[in-house]
Amino acid sequence: LWGTITSTSGETLEGVTVSARSLGRNVTTSVFTDSDGEYYFPPLEAGRPYKVWAQAQAFEAGRADVALSQTGARRDFTLAPEADFHNQLTGSQWYAALPDGTREDRRMKEVFRAACMGCHPQNFTLISRFDEAGWRNIISVMSRMHPYRYGTPEAAANRAPNPIMVQFGDELAAWLAKVRGPGPSPMAFTPRRPTGDSTLMIAREYDTPEPGFGLPFFNDGSTDWALGPVDFMDESKHHAMNATVDHDGNVWMADMFNITRTVVKYDWRTGQATNFVVPEIPGGPPANSHDIIVDDDGVVWFDMSSMGALGRIDPRTGTSNTIRPPEGSRVGPWIGDDGRGGIWAAGAANDVKAMRYDTTTREWTLFENPIPNASNYGMTGDGDGNGWWSTANPRDGLMKADLESGQATFVSVPEAVNDRTELFTAEELAIFGTRLSFYGNGRPGAVAIRKPGADPQGAALWGCSWYGGGMVKLDTRSHVTTMYPFPPEHEDGNCYETSVDKDGIVWLPFTHGDAIARFDPDTEQWTSYFLPTIGTKTHGLQAVTVNGRTEIGMGYLGAGKVAKLEFRTREELQRLKAETRRP
Template sequence: MVLVVGLAAVALATTLPAVSDSAAPGIELTGTIKGADGKPMEGVAVSAKAEGSPVTTSVWTNQNGAYAFPALEAGRYRVWAQAIGFSRPVAEAAVTPGRGVQQNFTLEPTAIIPRSLSTAEWMQSLPAETSLDRRMKIVVLNNCSNCHLPANWLEKRFDTASWETLLDYMEKIAPHGDVPENSAGDPPGRRPGGAEFPAGELDANGDPVSIHTKLMRFYRKDLIEYLTRVAGPKGLALQAKPFPRPTGVATEIVVTEYDLPFERPGGVGKLDPRTGKVSFLTVRDGKTMVQEVPVVGRNEYRSGSDWSWGTRDEHLERGTHDIAIGVNGNVYFGMNAMSADPARGYVWYSNGRQITSVDTRTDTITSHPGLRYPLSHGTQVDSRGNVWGSFGLGFVRLDVATGTIKEFNTITPFSRPYDLGVDRFDNAWVSQLALDRLSVVDGRTGEVKEVALPPFTSPDLRPEDLEILRTVGSWDHNAAPGQQGPRRMSADARGDYVWAGLYWAGGIAQIDARTKTFVKIHSVPELRWAQPYKPIADRNHMVWFSNSAADILGQLNPTTGKITLYPLPTRGTNSRHLAVDDTTGIPTVWVPYTGAGKMARVQFRFDTSKN
């Protein structure tokens, strides 16, 4: 608990310099990056962090190898450049506003360090010469990626007995619960849709067998053999296949990363992006209390800033899962199912059996009790001011004026309702993770409908894989091959489409909100193993999406179908949410890092509406 802090930490927290709002190139820190051959290198990440500051700013080199930071405050900065397969030079630079400092680097080629790869790069680097190899990559992603990113454990080595022990433990701790009380836990003894498994089989804890356990037992032998081969004591000589360095407009970005405090007093976090200061809002004796919490520097080897140190255990790093932007310009974080209501100045989130709001104009918390069950991962406000949420049975709608809560169940039970969005017609949508469907409540009539996605297909899937998909199915942490996995989603509040990230298949699903029909799936090869997560449309209808298994931010142009991938400068971000600030000249995207103790602001030096 953070109640008393040292004087030095307090001083740091109260004397932070202002952070520039502009992404425009400045003169304070510029330079060029060349290779050992003297040629300019495009797409190299260059980062700078001032002494005592919780803020890191990163830019990328253009086709001439040149980079330019935005305006920086005075201070002594640590500056480094990095690209996969090259050295990582570090320098110190004294910055004075209005005066230019040039810091050039030469990057020497090196052998690629496997642990410097993201999970998506690890997965595409695994053997794919045979149908068995390609099939097992799908099996690994669908069963061994949700609690820890595979990059975290693929860099390690275990023999057969050790892999057996690990899978034994995974089976014991696989989430299982009583839907809808615990919607992440799969329903004991049932498959998606509610059909019961044959009686008599128990899981490792003595409960009726569940979906997670069934899948792990079915693929256990194949997984142990495969993992021992690719990540055993001898292992394979990995043919590293990193993503290509960014080029063109993908380099025209500025990423500002804000360190978050590890020790937190509880409640809702609030980041002031102008200073990097962090506060927490809690309710005591019926009043909202605001407590500033210092951001104490962490061990740099656990920060993800040096890619060669690999991907950390996300459960140890205390990042943030969800975020929402207040009308005061601050970013709120740390709670579940967060969403912004800019028309009324609120941020909404779930808090046990309550739907809770923060009035971001006054930083006042108000709770609305009455939920029968906790929410899942989504909240959103419709045009009438009603707050919608997803939960284990489907949807809930809160009439804020009266406090009345109404439930709408999905047509098919036990479908793992996950995220929620509200379209411009006031229809509420929920992603049904276990069934590859989206459910929709008509905002005028209350009628519920389900929209099915096409199945994921691959020539490498075997008949037994399709049979296990039919007879066992999927849930939250494990999925049978053949599952698309619509996880987090949103609806374009100004447009005609609903979007869902396909966690297991690697793509973005597009649904027509007018006709309530499936349109298409957007994908690119790099997304196959990236686990696209939360998509959000900006005011120009550009769709931005996070990727939990790849340290990249995606942009989808729905008109042209073009997908652009922008790099993030931290390894192991495991981003599972997004927020878009439409009040800036060019929309700004905020990315929370679940797997690292930071959140990031991504700004653009070009008109993204024309990309």
């Protein structure tokens, strides 16, 4: 399946997202037009009808029904400009469009970033307009919101309000009414399309809600960008916090809000789901899972934090095992592997330990947190077999578990790239500093690494910042740090995780930007790839070697999907073009 995409003025369009989905299948495949305005799909299942659609920001979508024969099919599209395209934009683009010409604009933009960008993408927050009273009501409700739900009115009333929203609520409501109220808005929206190497990605997206929706006729974030982002408050979509791919290229997902399964495997060709159920007790409900990885041997590992245990599945046989830590310890919702055959887990919320499971000896090693009452977050292991996990409260940094000494230490991180503390008084900064978290309790100048990733073959650990506007490189032996600013399109992006591939390339997702990025440490060059779905609220990803090449497995928590991302080379695309056009 291939074709050319032009505008109504005759211009060939680079970076258009072209998607195809067969009736009765659970997978949507997307590619992007090159500098000639041409798109080329990888081989698709022939003899089936396909829905095909082409989308680009600031253009109306093109749609077609295509019957794909054994010899393939060509389908060209002509896209008409769309003047009102703000619904098509990502959360990061909405945030970038907020005015910052005055000190007050910059202050309130930073307050909005700290208090209103933890759970919801900004396009979801700002897509509707309200007057000052309306925004004040929203801020009042959100000040008592749990990260995933409001709960009963009684529970909300008893929940302590967010101190940032209490301090700045009236000022923020007035500013939001100015920028996103009933009257004219000063927001200036800028569309984007990928160019160059950013167009070489192939994205396969799989529906995750059970029993599967088939061809979606609802707003799933990809079939019609004009509908705006998906509704994050629809908890039926909250499945795919983390995902990975196995050595056969199939996609595995940890089901965070499950009712029938612990983890699930998707056949990468058809999207067929195979559920794996690990009961918390014999005959009981399935254990909950949050994080999932594939190790160098191709074994799938996942947490079962609801029962405090580690899970293991051999993808070739389907055999599963439950591995419990020593009595008194509980596996929390973040895991990682190291370069010496160890699987690391951060302790559960009420546990002060990090722990390592040796896959050879089957023994556990426990480490105490170096900071009493520190919050545990994302976990990884390095090439020397040490463990690293992040914390934001009470200190902003990383904790290291040294395998050789058996001791754990705290390692600080460099200053944020986008430090805007000068916009606030000391008294106001104290309000921000009451509790740094990733859920509406940000702080100017904070870095806040959520889930770090390390090179299993070397001595580099990478941590992308949730608030700090850059990525930290830390030498795992000397603890020397370097901060790399995010590229302009992600300069204030909320980044969740880093994963390092076999070549030492760093991959990271931008939760509100509906994008991932590739960073080459040798050249210090960034390449951004834009996902076909808006409102993904993507969190975890893992870079895995499949048949000698890097593939990315990732989850879309907000859109109820998992994705498998592959990357062609320019030479491969040119060969495909020549073969397709051959008489």
